[in-house]
Structure formats: structure tokens, C-alpha cells
Amino acid sequence: MSGGALRLEALEVRLEGFRLAPLTLAVEAGTYLVIVGPTGAGKTLILETIAGLRRPAGGQLFLDGAEITALPPERRQTGFVYQDYLLFPHLTVAENIAYGLRRRGLRRRERETRVEALAAMLGIEPLLDRRPATLSGGEAQRVALARALAVEPRLLLLDEPLSALDPATRLRLRGVLARLHDALGMTIIHVTHDFEEAFTLGDRVAVIHEGQLLQVGTPEEVFRRPNSEQVARFVGVQNLFRGRLQPLGDGYSRLHLDDISITVVGEAEGEAHLSIRPEEIVLSREPLHSSARNSFRGRITAIEDRGTLAYVAVEVPPVFTSVITHRSLEEMGLRVGEEVHIAFKASAVHLF
Amino acid sequence: MRRRRTEPLTVLFAALGGLLLLFIAAPLLWTLGAVSPAALMAALGEGEVRRAITLTLWASLVATVLALLTGVPLAYLLARHDFPGKRFVEGLIDVPIVVPHSAAGIALLLLFGREAIVGRLLAPLGLRFVAAVPGIVIAMLFVSLAFLVDAARDGFAAIDPRLERVARTLGASPWQAFRSIALPLAWRSILSGMLMMWARGLSEFGAVIILAYHPMVAPVLIFERFEAYGLDAALPVAALMILISLAVFVLLRMTTRRPEGRVR
Numbered sequence: 001m002s003g004g005a006l007r008l009e010a011l012e013v014r015l016e017g018f019r020l021a022p023l024t025l026a027v028e029a030g031t032y033l034v035i036v037g038p039t040g041a042g043k044t045l046i047l048e049t050i051a052g053l054r055r056p057a058g059g060q061l062f063l064d065g066a067e068i069t070a071l072p073p074e075r076r077q078t079g080f081v082y083q084d085y086l087l088f089p090h091l092t093v094a095e096n097i098a099y100g101l102r103r104r105g106l107r108r109r110e111r112e113t114r115v116e117a118l119a120a121m122l123g124i125e126p127l128l129d130r131r132p133a134t135l136s137g138g139e140a141q142r143v144a145l146a147r148a149l150a151v152e153p154r155l156l157l158l159d160e161p162l163s164a165l166d167p168a169t170r171l172r173l174r175g176v177l178a179r180l181h182d183a184l185g186m187t188i189i190h191v192t193h194d195f196e197e198a199f200t201l202g203d204r205v206a207v208i209h210e211g212q213l214l215q216v217g218t219p220e221e222v223f224r225r226p227n228s229e230q231v232a233r234f235v236g237v238q239n240l241f242r243g244r245l246q247p248l249g250d251g252y253s254r255l256h257l258d259d260i261s262i263t264v265v266g267e268a269e270g271e272a273h274l275s276i277r278p279e280e281i282v283l284s285r286e287p288l289h290s291s292a293r294n295s296f297r298g299r300i301t302a303i304e305d306r307g308t309l310a311y312v313a314v315e316v317p318p319v320f321t322s323v324i325t326h327r328s329l330e331e332m333g334l335r336v337g338e339e340v341h342i343a344f345k346a347s348a349v350h351l352f
Numbered sequence: 353m354r355r356r357r358t359e360p361l362t363v364l365f366a367a368l369g370g371l372l373l374l375f376i377a378a379p380l381l382w383t384l385g386a387v388s389p390a391a392l393m394a395a396l397g398e399g400e401v402r403r404a405i406t407l408t409l410w411a412s413l414v415a416t417v418l419a420l421l422t423g424v425p426l427a428y429l430l431a432r433h434d435f436p437g438k439r440f441v442e443g444l445i446d447v448p449i450v451v452p453h454s455a456a457g458i459a460l461l462l463l464f465g466r467e468a469i470v471g472r473l474l475a476p477l478g479l480r481f482v483a484a485v486p487g488i489v490i491a492m493l494f495v496s497l498a499f500l501v502d503a504a505r506d507g508f509a510a511i512d513p514r515l516e517r518v519a520r521t522l523g524a525s526p527w528q529a530f531r532s533i534a535l536p537l538a539w540r541s542i543l544s545g546m547l548m549m550w551a552r553g554l555s556e557f558g559a560v561i562i563l564a565y566h567p568m569v570a571p572v573l574i575f576e577r578f579e580a581y582g583l584d585a586a587l588p589v590a591a592l593m594i595l596i597s598l599a600v601f602v603l604l605r606m607t608t609r610r611p612e613g614r615v616r
Binding site: 048051052053072073074076078079080082086088089090099100103104147148150151157 | 512515517518519520521522524528532533536537
């Protein structure tokens, strides 16, 4: 299975009083693109238009260089997975997965082999004879993935695939998606309103807000260096980092980033993402002697005064952003370029 | 704790409703009770009665099949597409229910009569509508098609259209998506609509009698016997038709009952 390169050329998506600004976007083959935007931003419409389920009001679509704007959905080889699974209720799990294979005229024996391979890959072999109504959300979404993958799509379109799941299942399925992408290398376009999904899964992230494509870039670029106030406001300040965990043996672990390491609660190993809410990061001019396990010295690179609150970016490196009241900003008399100390508790670090 | 008393209002409503239920059940049961099994068998033994009943069942079935072939596609369009005049179309389908059926018969006669446009057009094909089986079929079709179309439309409308969209992305053509997803999922609704339409067609009298007094369908036969020989002569045929209708009705209830199985 290899991915297709997708290009949207001034694509216009419209639906009864709702419209998106013309979209121009190139997705390289094999990319995992996450489109983030608030619920109701038209993300589903974009995916349905790419799949050929809706006619664009204007513009063009190219897959691997060939124009597909007018191609009917059955000839585009895109897999589609909806948030609420949409399994065919009158068919068994195996029949659901085999649906696309049947349409392609595969023989029964071949179909069975493919279905079993997909079921093994997604860990759903015991479910093959069940009816969709008897499955849990996580199981149903795995089946929906298997069904979409069965036709070896050049493009896998995921519409909020994890949003309907409980947190534990969501986490597990996020791992499944990452592994599938690594193993199969197809192009994935995944829309969500969840920043953690965007940060953990995306090779690239596109931010859509109020009908506009605001920024496209790597997750680091989008979350650390929003290109506009709109994006910054929408994605918020996240203090997102990626690192390697090492257990300390006393109920804590150290998370090694490039230049520093951070103490976090719990013992775990391996790659991890973390976020710290800006209000959890304390700023001071003097070194802090507190119960906070993490304290660093850095230089102020930016101050954004928003009236009652002010955001202060401190480069350790990496750059941490802290939020303080406008009053303390004035009282401390902070200026860009000055050295400050930052501190936060191990328990303030959110791992994901 | 005080035992909860049934509300007086509930008692009153139950009593009023009970009267109405009795009004439905009593005449039917009375009719069945008034005919001895021997009389029923004797009626069944008459060639005229058997022919009338068979004709009724067949004609209504043909009407139902005609409506299946044209009405199910229409129902699918209505469930899946918005178009100008859709509400008008939906209203039009239900009009035959409110038009007096004898008036419907007259209207059909005006178009399908021997000297009328459609009647003359189809005559070379050997299709005669006045005093002939095709006339009975179109009379039944006219007055009962709404039952099938409405049921099928509701059945299709209850299916998430995204199921068919997923099927399309998996390689299904529009026809294949309809055939393999929408149709099986709406099948129960369509089947119950067919049964309802069939049962309604069986009982049609007003429109049929205008177009075709002969060959005689069962309701016309009941009427004729009552007119010519009185109540006692009409009773066995009436009882037979009530029994047949009840059987269709039981079948209908069986198809509309939800299938077994756990639902999330």
C-alpha cells in the first residue's frame, strides 16, 4: 500500500448557507495530515469533497498529479472512516470488511485471506462473526478502519475517528493509527478538534478556523510558532514538548528533552508528549526554593500583554510560556531580554 | 406508604377508548360467529366465490408489484433528495386516500375508458380496462399506492445516508450502494408497506365497481349477494374476507415487529 499525493487547488466547499474560503493545500504522499478546527468548521465537508461524495462549488482536486475533481467516489480509492463508525448494520463484521473487496470482484478465497490479515493487524479476529450492534465503540472503530483499509486506499480520510471513544480506548486507538501509518505508509487526512491528536499523530497540521485555512506546518511550528494571532488564540498556549521518559524508581520519572530534563509524576519509559498549562508555570526574578520539582533559568523572548493577563515566553531552551496577571507583570517590571526563573510542579506536567 | 390510586381521568379515558375498541371488535367477531364452519366451507365450495376471492388476491398483488417497481424508486428519491415541489409530490401521493373512492373510479374511467385517451392508446396492446381485470388492478393501485410509497419512504429516510456514502468510497456504484445497503436495510418497511397496500387493495370496492362490476372481486360479490338475496347470502363471503384480511394483518404485524438482537 502506498500513499497518494493530494493537491487541493482553490477548492470551494459549500453547503446550504455554509461556505469555506477556497482551499489550496498540497499533501505529499505518505503524509499524516491532521486538520484541526472547532466543531462545525466544515472539516467533514472537506473530507467528503475529497472523497467525491460532494461536488465542490469550484476549484480542482488532484491525486498523484491526475485531476479527480469529477471522478465518482467509487473510482477514487479513498478510505473513509466516520466518527460514529457507520458499519453496515445488516452485515457481519467480516462482511463489512469484505464489502469493498466484493465490489472489486475478488474471489471468496482471496476475500477471506484479506479479511483475516486485516483482522489480525487490528486485533479484531474474535469479532468477525459478530453483528455491528454488539460491538463496543473501540471495536466498531477498528472494524471501520479495517473496512476502509481493505480496498488499499491511496488516501485514508478520518473524520474525528477518536472523538466518540472513551479516553482509554481513544489512547489505544491513537496508537493503532500511528502504527498503521508507520506500517502501511499511506497518506492520511485526519480531522479533529483535539490538539493532542494533532500533536501526536500529525506529520503536518492544518488549522481551519471560521472557514479559513490559517496555517499549515509541522505540529511544532503550528503550536509553538502560530503565524497569526488567530491561530495563537485558537490553539492557545500549550507548552507542548516531545521527549524520552526514564523511570526514577521513586514514583517519578525524568523526561529528557533536547536540552533539559523535566521531572514528572508516575513511572514510565519510552517516547512521550507532554503539555504544561501556562498558568502552572511560576515566574520570578530570584531562584525559587519551593516544592516545585522543576525550576529553570531562562531569558524572556516575548511578552504579550492582553489586558488583565500577560503571556511571557521564556527561552530556557526550549521556550516555555507562562501566564501572569497584568499587575504582576508591572510589579516585576519584566522586559524582553531579561533573565528570569521559571518553576512548575511535577504534577503540573500532563503526559500524553 | 399510601398505595397509588389510578387517576380517575385515566379510568375515564380507558372507558371511552374501550367503547371504541368494542365498536371495532364486536361487529367483526359477531360476523365470524354468525357463520357456521359448514357455511364457510360451503361458500368456499362455490366456484363463483372462489373465483372472486382468487381474482381479488391476484389483482391486488399485481397492483402491489406495479407500485413496488415504480413506487420504491420514487420513495428513495423522496427520502434522499430535496427538490423544488417535493412537498407537492408528497401531498399528491396521499391524495387518493382522501378522494372518495367512487369519485376516483370515475376519474380513472375518464382516462382509461374505452373511448378515453389512455384507454384507446392501450387498446391495441390488448389492454382493456372497463369490465376487465386491468381495470380492477388500476383501481386498486390508485387507492392503495400511498401505503407502499409512504412506508418505503419512511424506511429509506430512517437509514443514515452516510452508510451509502461509505459504500461509495469502498467502490460501490450508486446502484450497488442502493442494492446492497439501502434496499436491505429498508426491506422491512417496504415489505410491511406492500402488505398494507395489498390488504387495502383487497378491500377496495368503490373505485373497482365503477370500472369493473364484472369480473367480480370479493367485495363486489358481497355487495351483489346482499342486494339480490339479503344479509344471509352475503354473510359467508363477508366472513371469508374478514378472515383473509385478518390473516394478512397478522402477517403485517409480524413483519413490523423489531427483529431480535441486542442493540447498543
